Amino acid sequence: MPRDVILVGKKPTMSYATAALMQLKESNSITIKARGMSISSAVDVAEVLTKKLMRDEAFTESVTIGTVKLGEPERNVSTIEIKVVNKAKK
Numbered sequence: 001m002p003r004d005v006i007l008v009g010k011k012p013t014m015s016y017a018t019a020a021l022m023q024l025k026e027s028n029s030i031t032i033k034a035r036g037m038s039i040s041s042a043v044d045v046a047e048v049l050t051k052k053l054m055r056d057e058a059f060t061e062s063v064t065i066g067t068v069k070l071g072e073p074e075r076n077v078s079t080i081e082i083k084v085v086n087k088a089k090k
Contacts, residue, residue, distance in 0.1 A: 008034040008042040017048040024058060024086050035068065035079040046082045061085045
C-alpha cells in the first residue's frame with residue numbers, strides 16, 4: 001500500500017485525520033479510501049482534515065465512488081476514494 005493512501009476502518013475519525021494530516025504535510029496529495037459502512041467515516045476524515053486541521057490549506061480535488069464484489073457468496077460492496085491536495089505543495 002502506498003504511503004499516500006489512508007484506509008479508513010473502525011478506528012475513531014481523529015486517528016485517521018491525524019494520520020492523513022501527517023502524510024499531507026509530507027506530500028502534495030493523499031487518497032482517503034473506504035468501503036461499506038466506513039464510507040461515512042472517510043467523508044468525515046476528509047472534512048475534518050480540510051476544514052479544521054488544515055484550515056483551507058488543503059482541498060478535496062476529486063471523489064470516486066464504485067462497487068466491488070466480495071466474499072462467498074459474492075455480494076456488492078460500495079467504495080469511495082477521496083483525493084485531498086495540499087495547496088502549499090501543489
